[in-house]
Amino acid sequence: MTAAAVALDHRLARALDAWLPWQRWYAGKGRPHTAVTVVQSTPFSELPDGSVGSILVLRVDFADRGAAEHYQVPVGIRASLPDPVAPYLIAALDDLVVYEATGDHELVTELLGLVAGEHARDPLGFTSFGGFADGPPLSSRPLGVEQTNTSVVVDDRYVVKFFRRLHPGVNPELELPRALAASAGRHTAALHGAVEGHLDGAPVTYAVVQSFLAGAVDGWALAQDSLHRLRTEPWSAVREFAAEAFEMGRAVATVHAELAAGLGTGLLGPAELAGLAATMARQLDESCRVVPELALHRVDLAAAFAEVARLPGGAETQRVHGDLHLGQLLRGPAGWALIDFEGEPSLPMAERAVPHSPLRDVAGMLRSFEYAADHADLLAGPSNPAATARLRIWAEQGADAFCLGYAGVAGWDPRGQDALLRAHTLHKAVYEAHYEARHRPDFLPIPLAAVRRLLAQ
Template identity: 45%
Template sequence: MSTRPLQAVETLADDLCAWLPTQRWFAAKGQALSSVRVIRAELIAGGDPALVHTLVEAAGGEVYQVLIGVRDHLPEHLAHAVIGKLGDAYAYAATHDPELMSLLLDLLAEGADRGGLSWRAEPGVELVTGLRARPIGVEQSNTSVVFGFHYILKLFRRPVPGPNRDVDLHRALHRAGSAQVAQPVAVVAGEDMVLAFAQRFLGDAAEGWATATASVRDLLAEGDLHAGEVGGDFAGEAARLGAAVARVHADLAAALGTESIDARRIGATVDAMHTRLDTVLGEVPELVEHESVLRAAFDAVRALPGDIMAQQVHGDLHLGQVLRTTAGWVLIDFEGEPASRPDERARTRSPLRDVAGMLRSFDYAALHLLAGEEPDHQRETRAAEWADRNRAAFCDGYASIGGDPRAHAVLLRAFELDKAVYEVSYEHRNRPDWMAIPLAAIRRAS
C-alpha cells in the first residue's frame, strides 16, 4: 500500500461513486451519485493486507465512513466486497475481512493512536483480544462487527462532528446501573467526532422484531384461534418490554434531568407535524381524504393545558431496536431518528414519542405479513387483534413503572399519527406494498 493513502484512494473516487449507492447504509437509497470526494484517507495498517480509514463526501454533502482493505490477491470469500483496483491491488470493504477487523480490537485494547484516530477502552475495562471478527449483516444505518462472543463494535457510517448521542446516553444509563442497556466498552474517535462504539455482546439475545413476528405467524397459522389462545402469545413479553422502556425513561430522567416544554415550543412541534403532512400530501394522493382528521389531531395538542415534560429519550424506538435476553429486555441504538439533523436528535422530547414509535411497530409486526396479499377478512381480523392486544399490554407494562401513557391520549394520538404520516412517505418511496399498513392506522383514527 502506498505511503500516501489519500492520493491512492482518490483514484477510487469513480468506483466509490458506483459502490456507495449499493450499500444498505447509504442514505439516498436507489439514487445514483454524480460524484464522490475523498476527504480523508489514513493508513491504519500497512502490508498485505493493508487497512485504510477513509471519509468520503457524496454529492449533496453527506459524509460517509469507509474502511478500505487492500490486497494483492483477493480470496474468494472477499470477492463480493470489491470496490475497485488500486494499481494491481484490490480495494474492498474491509468490514468483511476477519483478519483486518481483528486488528481493530487489538488497537482498542492497546489504547493506540493510529491512523490519526484514538482507540480507547472505557475506564476500568480490560479488553480480551485474539477473538475472531464477523460482521452483522442486518443493519440499515451502520455496520457492526462482533468479536467472538464478547464485544460488538458499531462503525458509524455517517459520522458527524461533536458529541455522539448513542455513546453519551449509553454511558449515562450504565452509570445509573441500568439493566436495560449493554455495557459500553470502547470508543474510536477522530479529532472532532466519534467514529465507532463498542459494547458487550449479548450472545443470548433475540431481536424484538423477530420474536414478535414469530408470534404473529403462529396466530395466522392457527386461523380460528384468537391472539390470547395461541401458544406463541406475545402479550406477556409486550408488557415486560413496556416496563423496560419505562425504566430507561426513568433512568435517563434521573441521570440527565427533565424540562418543561412551553407553549412556544409546543406550537413549533405542531407546526413541524403540519409541515411533514404538507410534504407527504404532495407525494401520496391516498392521504388527502384524511387531511382534516390529521390536522385536527395535531392542532388538539396546542390546546393542552400547561407545559409538557421533556427529557432525553431513545428517539427511534421500535421492535428492531430492542433485544430479548435471558435477563430481560435491552434497548439498543440511541442515535435517534436517522433522517433528523444532529441538533434535532439532541433535543429533549416527550417520552410519549418513544411509546408512539413502539405502538406503531406492533401494528407493523401484525400486518406486514399480509402486505401484498389478496384481502382476507379473517387473517386481517386476527392480525388486528394481535396488534391491539400487544399495544395494550405494552402500555400496561409501561404504566406499572411510570405513568400510564394512555392518560395523555391527545398527545399520544398526535405522535402516533405523525409517525404514521412519516411511514406513509417512507413506504411510498421504498415499499409500496407496505403503504397500506400506516394508511390503515390513519383510516382507523378517522
C-alpha cells in the first residue's frame, strides 16, 4: 500500500479512534463516541523517499446523537520514524508509521512553502499576506504550551497555528487580523498567511501564520511576578504593574478603534439591549443549575442583567476580541499586543462574529486583574488581612490604570457606562464560576468572591 492510500485506510481510522480522546484539544471528552471517520485527506507533500504529509479532517459521531464534531489532524506517513519525531507518533501500522506533521520540520517547511507560494492542494488553498523571508526555514518547534489548538514556531519569526476543532465559517483569528492589516498593527501579531478550505460546502479556516513575538512576556506571567514582589516591595510592585496596565488599556483601545474602522460599528438599541439582557439571564440560569453557590445570588444577579434592558439605547457595538484576559496580551518589543482572536472555540462562527459593546473586553480585563489577585490570596493559604488588603489595592490600581489608559485613546472612560460594564463584569464572573465548577473546583471561590463583591457595590 502506498503512503497516500493509508491515509484513508480503516486501520488508521481505528488508531485515530484510540488516540483522539487523549489529546488536550479534543473537546468531546466525557461524551462517548460511536465512530471516528476520516472524512477528508489532503496530501500536501510527497517526499522523494515516498513519505507523505497530509491534512486529515476527522468527524466524530457521538452516542448521544448530538451534533458531530470535526477535527483537523495534519499527519506525516513514513516507512520509519525519524528520531526527533518520535514524541509525535500516532500509530505504527505494519510497514508504515503515522505521526503528527506539526513535529516534523520537513513537513512544516513544505506547508510554509505552499503558503509563501500561494499554492492550492484541492480542496485547500494557501494564501500569503505581505510575503515571507527568503529561503526555507532553519528550525521549527511545536510551542508545547497548554493550548486549545496546536502552534508551531518557525525560526523564532513565525508561528503557524493549526485550528483543531473545525467549524464552518471564517475563523475570527483570520478575519480580525486581516481587517487590522490596513492599520500599522503594532498591537497585534502581524498576519502572514492562511490555509483555507471547505467542509460540507462551507468555507473553513485550517491554519494561520503570524509573526512570532520572540521573548515576549504575557500579562498573566507579568502579574504573577508583580504579585510575588508585592510581599516584599508592595508600593513599587503596585506602581509598576499599574504602569503596565495603563499601557494595556491603551493597546486594547487602539485595537478596538482599528477593528471599528475596519469592520464597522452598530448601536445597541432597545431590541439589542433586551436581547443582551435575555442572553445574560439565560446563561445565569444554566450556570445556577451547575453551581448551587451561584444560585444563592440568583435574584441580585438577575436584577443586574435586567437593568441592561432598561438602559437608554445608543451605546456602540463592534467586533471585539471576545475572550480577553491577561494571558491574551503579550509585551513584545513594540509594547503590548493582543493575541488569540478566535473567540470561544466551542461556539459556531456565526455566534463568535456577533458585534458587542467594547465593554465586554474591558470587563474581561477587569475580571482578570481581580482574578490574579484573588488567586494569589487563595494560594497564600489562611487569611492574612494585611496581605489581602495589599492584593485588593494591587487589583484596584491595575483596573483604574487600565481604564485610564483606555480612556486616553478612546476618548471615553469605560467606567462611565456603569450599568453595562457592571453587567458584563458580573456575566464574566458567572461564566468563570460555571467553568471552575466543572474543570477546577478548587478555584471556584475566586469567581464567587467576585460575585459577592460586585453585588455589594
